[in-house]
Amino acid sequence: MRKVAVITDSTAYIPKEVREAKHINMVPLNVVFGAESFQEETDLTTDSFYEKVRESKNLPKTSQPSIGIITKKLEELSKEYDDVIIVTLSSGISGTYQSAVSASTLVDDIKVHVFDSEISCMVQGFYVLEAVDMANEGKQVSEILQRLEEMKKSMRAYFMVDDLTNLHRGGRLNSAQALVGSMLQVKPLLHFENTKIVPYEKIRTQKRAIKRLFQLFEEDAETGDKLKATLIHANREEVATALQQELSEKYPNAEISISYFGPVIGTHLGEGAIGLGWYKL
Ligand code: MYR
Incomplete structure (x- = not known):
């Protein structure tokens, strides 16, 4: 039986304790205030972010996770898993989906399936939670991907x-x-x-x-x-x-x-x- 891992990006905003309990892997996007760069959900909390925005003169900027960070995560997972599903925020608003696709071509020992949620936040999180619950029950990757496509319809x-x-x-x-x-x-x-x-x-x-x-x-x-x-x-x-x-x-x-x-x-x-x-x- 092939083992399936699940990665999401940080914009699914799945709380840390849920990620840890269910074994959801996360790659963070970045928020940049002037010369200071933060990885959200890792070294910048949501509360301190809104405070910082109120104090800051200029709007922050955002950027997708680097291909390097995603590749590193895939290499780590390849030691234990056969397949990995990466659920990203919508490809029409961020380069994260494309970074994940590029990273997938750089690793050999794990089969990567990149799923474009076409949305973000906890709505993206719904796909992640379903995928990981199915993977934890031992479901195979094709069945999980089929279910995610089914969910998209409604x-x-x-x-x-x-x-x-x-x-x-x-x-x-x-x-x-x-x-x-x-x-x-x-x-x-x-x-x-x-x-x-x-x-x-x-x-x-x-x-x-x-x-x-x-x-x-x-x-x-x-x-x-x-x-x-x-x-x-x-x-x-x-x-x-x-x-x-x-x-x-x-x-x-x-x-x-x-x-x-x-x-x-x-x-x-x-x-x-x-x-x-x-x-x-
Ligand atoms: C990046 O820099 O790659 C990230 C860009 C994120 C753009 C976010 C635009 C707003 C998305 C709203 C999602 C609402 C979900 C219900």
Whole structure:
């Protein structure tokens, strides 16, 4: 029987204790404040990141893990495993997927399967958790990859930001310039289409955007199907908890967790962003 390992990048924001308990390997992305560079989830916590952003005059920058770091991890794993699945954030917003593909060509003793989650944060984490649980149960790599593709069919995620400036400046909002200009004053609901971030609907206030987010969730929750969902927040735990309670009371068929936008994604979304992602079990 072939042994399967799982690697994710840090933007899945799977808490350290869960990674350790389940044997999830993680390669960090970087956040750079001026001359200082940090690996998120390793030497920069989410709380200290948001504090640093408030203190800093300039916005930080982000970068993907180096091919070298991924190759080193693969070499380490090749001593114990036959296959490895690398689950990355969306290839349309980061070079991480491409770095993983390049690293995979540099190691011989382990078969590497790179899976583009086409999303990020705990929604990406859902794929990672499913893959590692299956691997820990002794499932083979083809079965795991098939399940991940199956999950993709019902995976949905929408998010909103307090201010579109960071996303726009970082070049991660895939939209015509004029449209972005006209949107800077509103709170559009955003989502991913073909691996890239695009506006889903133009909405004027955060209250209405949340209402719309709930409606979209309800389309799936009202069918009574079992759902796994996550409310993601950028330093707005109280807001996320209140929304989670409201949805959980209304839809007991949905298991809803709370998760966070950590430093790298927080750099592009800014403090105050809220997202909701889910899939059918
Ligand atoms: C890099 O420098 O390679 C990382 C770039 C990350 C861009 C992040 C853009 C925002 C993603 C929002 C994800 C929302 C998931 C629900």
